[in-house]
Amino acid sequence: MSNIYVNGCGAVSPAGWGIAPLRAVMANATPLPSKPLARPGWERPLTVRQVPPPEPRPAFLAHARLRRTSPITQYVVSAALEALGGDAPAVKNGTLTLGIVLCAMSGCVNYSRRFYDEALRDPATASPLIFPETVFNAPSSHLATLLGTPAMNYTIIGDPGTYLQGLALGAQWLVEGRVDGCLVVGAEECDWLTSDAFHHFSRQLVLSDGAGAIYLKRDTGTPNPIELKCVTEPCLFTKGQRRSRAVKQVRAKLPPSAANHLLSDSFQNIPRFDAAEANAWQDWTGGRLSAKTILGEGLMAAAAWQCVLAIDALKQERYAAASVSVVGCNQQAIGAHFVNSAFKS
Amino acid sequence: MLFPSPHRVSSPPRVVITGAGVITSLGTGWNDNAEGFRLGRVALKPVSLFDVSRQRVKVGGEVTLPSSLPSSELGSRQEQRLDRATKLLLIAAAEAWKQSGWQSTGHLPMVLGTTSGGMGLGEAYYQQALKAPQDHRRQPSRVHHYQAQTQALILADAFGFTGSVTLIANACASGSNAIGHAWELLRKGHYERVLTGGYDALSQMVFAGFDSLQALSPTQCRPFDAQRDGLALGEGAAILTLETLRHAERRGATILGELVGYGSALDTHHLTQPHPEGAAAVASMNAAMQSAELWPKDIDYINAHGTGTPLNDAAEANAISRWAGNRAATLPVSSTKSSIGHLLGAAGAVEAVICLMALRGQWLPPTSTIQTPDPACSFPVVRYPTAAKLEYALSNSFGFGGANASIILRRWHE
Numbered sequence: 001m002s003n004i005y006v007n008g009c010g011a012v013s014p015a016g017w018g019i020a021p022l023r024a025v026m027a028n029a030t031p032l033p034s035k036p037l038a039r040p041g042w043e044r045p046l047t048v049r050q051v052p053p054p055e056p057r058p059a060f061l062a063h064a065r066l067r068r069t070s071p072i073t074q075y076v077v078s079a080a081l082e083a084l085g086g087d088a089p090a091v092k093n094g095t096l097t098l099g100i101v102l103c104a105m106s107g108c109v110n111y112s113r114r115f116y117d118e119a120l121r122d123p124a125t126a127s128p129l130i131f132p133e134t135v136f137n138a139p140s141s142h143l144a145t146l147l148g149t150p151a152m153n154y155t156i157i158g159d160p161g162t163y164l165q166g167l168a169l170g171a172q173w174l175v176e177g178r179v180d181g182c183l184v185v186g187a188e189e190c191d192w193l194t195s196d197a198f199h200h201f202s203r204q205l206v207l208s209d210g211a212g213a214i215y216l217k218r219d220t221g222t223p224n225p226i227e228l229k230c231v232t233e234p235c236l237f238t239k240g241q242r243r244s245r246a247v248k249q250v251r252a253k254l255p256p257s258a259a260n261h262l263l264s265d266s267f268q269n270i271p272r273f274d275a276a277e278a279n280a281w282q283d284w285t286g287g288r289l290s291a292k293t294i295l296g297e298g299l300m301a302a303a304a305w306q307c308v309l310a311i312d313a314l315k316q317e318r319y320a321a322a323s324v325s326v327v328g329c330n331q332q333a334i335g336a337h338f339v340n341s342a343f344k345s
Numbered sequence: 346m347l348f349p350s351p352h353r354v355s356s357p358p359r360v361v362i363t364g365a366g367v368i369t370s371l372g373t374g375w376n377d378n379a380e381g382f383r384l385g386r387v388a389l390k391p392v393s394l395f396d397v398s399r400q401r402v403k404v405g406g407e408v409t410l411p412s413s414l415p416s417s418e419l420g421s422r423q424e425q426r427l428d429r430a431t432k433l434l435l436i437a438a439a440e441a442w443k444q445s446g447w448q449s450t451g452h453l454p455m456v457l458g459t460t461s462g463g464m465g466l467g468e469a470y471y472q473q474a475l476k477a478p479q480d481h482r483r484q485p486s487r488v489h490h491y492q493a494q495t496q497a498l499i500l501a502d503a504f505g506f507t508g509s510v511t512l513i514a515n516a517c518a519s520g521s522n523a524i525g526h527a528w529e530l531l532r533k534g535h536y537e538r539v540l541t542g543g544y545d546a547l548s549q550m551v552f553a554g555f556d557s558l559q560a561l562s563p564t565q566c567r568p569f570d571a572q573r574d575g576l577a578l579g580e581g582a583a584i585l586t587l588e589t590l591r592h593a594e595r596r597g598a599t600i601l602g603e604l605v606g607y608g609s610a611l612d613t614h615h616l617t618q619p620h621p622e623g624a625a626a627v628a629s630m631n632a633a634m635q636s637a638e639l640w641p642k643d644i645d646y647i648n649a650h651g652t653g654t655p656l657n658d659a660a661e662a663n664a665i666s667r668w669a670g671n672r673a674a675t676l677p678v679s680s681t682k683s684s685i686g687h688l689l690g691a692a693g694a695v696e697a698v699i700c701l702m703a704l705r706g707q708w709l710p711p712t713s714t715i716q717t718p719d720p721a722c723s724f725p726v727v728r729y730p731t732a733a734k735l736e737y738a739l740s741n742s743f744g745f746g747g748a749n750a751s752i753i754l755r756r757w758h759e
Binding site for chain 2: 002004039040041042065104105107112113115116117119120122123124126127128131132133134135136137138140141142144145148149150151152153154155156157158159162164165167168169171172175176193196197198200201228230231232233234235236237238239240241253330331332334
């Protein structure tokens with residue numbers, strides 16, 4: 001037993017703001033429609049699946065630190081608050097020490113592109129209001145300020161497998177007693193620049209944005225909590241280790257297939273990208289969930305959605321356990337395993 | 346498993362440094378840098394990497410890269426594709442690797458700090474994407490090599506190892522956070538050795554960003570000077586090979602120093618401005634001291650974050666004064682950013698190596714550009730090359746978003 005439990009989850013996705021719309025589109029099993037995104041210099045637009053505008057406008061946007069933030073921070077805060085639930089006041093009054101691990105791959109790309117564009121036009125007039133929002137840790141800093149927590153706060157970057165590293169880091173902080181609770185958030189925001197970059201590798205790939213958050217604690221005070229059983233060592237894609245071998249190694253570290261187990265994989269219905277994972281998990285006999293086939297390639301947010309959806313399925317007691325397989329873009333394969341305590345006996 | 350860790354330790358092992366590599370505008374490698382920092386040389390010059398004609402400030406700590414890269418397991422095609430940031434990282438890592446005597450087999454985790462990875466490639470990508478939207482040449486390679494994880498994997502390929510890669514992007518505290526996190530991994534018994542450090546290259550966007558904030562000094566970077574008017578940006582990398590004392594002794598390694606403490610805290614005052622009283626800085630130093638089981642009286646030198654901006658240095662001076670109490674009056678403090686500028690994600694790592702150099706050489710690195718110390722400094726600011734008896738050195742790193750980190754190094758007695 002790891003004794004680290006999921007105390008709450010939150011999500012913002014192209015399906016909408018919250019876990020409920022995410023659950024609904026997954027149940028519908030139909031890929032969300034993509035939308036055009038203008039790309040300067042091209043007649044034909046790129047296609048993306050973006051988070052719809054919030055309705056109503058979230059109250060947290062009135063906070064002084066959040067007025068100028070780009071979408072990624074808004075997604076992070078919304079998902080984090082949903083995951084944190086009723087514990088927010090305890091964080092604010094200092095009775096609960098809350099750590100934050102924010103994971104991102106592209107990060108604050110909207111303002112980075114905007115600022116660089118201004119700097120290229122004329123650096124003398126580039127906006128000092130935008131630049132600070134370009135740093136990777138701006139969203140986690142805003143979130144910590146809103147919640148009023150000066151405790152452990154790391155922003156870690158990498159390919160989508162990094163989200164599971166973030167879970168392991170947060171869990172470790174809890175084991176060591178450095179925090180009473182830890183929010184692990186994965187987030188991205190769409191921009192034509194990121195979509196353009198991925199367009200070089202696949203015309204089929206549709207980028208999406210949003211965030212997913214998991215709130216970990218040592219105890220939940222609720223019956224049958226979901227336990228984070230393990231996170232595997234990441235297996236890198238290096239010169240000496242091909243992608244297919246890395247994914248197989250991760251597969252071997254996770255529990256074997258069972259009819260009442262769920263696999264939340266990182267398939268996206270692009271055979272070239274899915275091949276290694278398909279091969280490694282071909283003997284899987286349990287349930288299967290492929291979030292990215294419905295929501296698009298949300299990078300770090302997608303890895304978080306994979307976990308959030310697996311936990312959600314366990315909470316509804318549809319499965320006894322769930323494995324999450326994340327095969328990243330260019331860094332690593334990694335896996336995590338969650339169990340529903342109700343099924344332990 | 347990454348979690349839960351299969352390893353348990355009854356008492357945390359001591360963590361030692363067996364290799365250190367560094368590259369800054371002062372030069373390539375330990376010797377050039379040690380001599381430069383000992384004498385307080387200033388290595389700032391007009392920036393030539395990109396157009397600064399429309400910037401308020403036109404100088405920075407630009408590195409002169411060596412004509413060839415150190416030998417490694419990278420192929421020539423791989424080497425040709427390396428961007429400036431990766432070259433800095435590779436050069437520093439090669440020096441540390443060679444010094445440590447580590448072999449290229451087995452599992453080796455890596456913890457690195459950076460703020461912008463291969464930003465220069467991102468900028469080139471963006472410019473081509475706008476100016477020649479139908480021209481895809483070199484763009485896929487730029488996308489791939491721009492990313493920090495690619496740079497880390499190139500190190501793994503260069504030295505032939507594999508293991509978890511953790512990239513911490515806590516703004517200007519990233520390098521110290523990376524070293525501190527690596528230290529914790531060893532102390533908790535997760536691993537016996539970790540490669541760690543930080544790197545960042547100068548880039549047009551970041552340079553323009555700091556200039557837009559009017560954070561760059563239009564005169565000269567003078568940390569803790571009463572008339573200070575801003576920072577200088579620089580670039581570079583520093584890498585440390587950390588291992589448990591037992592592991593180092595078992596293989597007969599030469600030990601350069603010991604890492605004994607790490608602390609971090611978040612300042613929620615403002616995205617770019619520190620709390621005037623430096624509350625989080627005090628918390629960060631206290632956390633490091635607690636982990637090292639030391640008191641301020643034990644510290645012999647502080648390498649301050651000391652950017653040279655009016656707000657940072659005032660807050661840090663307040664924090665050090667409050668934290669050190671009576672000890673402040675005799676506690677030597679300096680900022681080496683006067684010599685090489687602010688290296689952002691590399692700053693904490695390079696400054697850790699400077700502390701290591703000072704501990705080994707028993708000297709204090711001066712802030713040589715200071716003219717009139719700020720009266721807010723209740724501590725002596727080191728202004729001239731000075732010999733000293735040092736046992737413990739503390740290094741501070743504070744960043745945007747309120748990321749604060751402190752690490753403590755100890756002299757190694759042969």
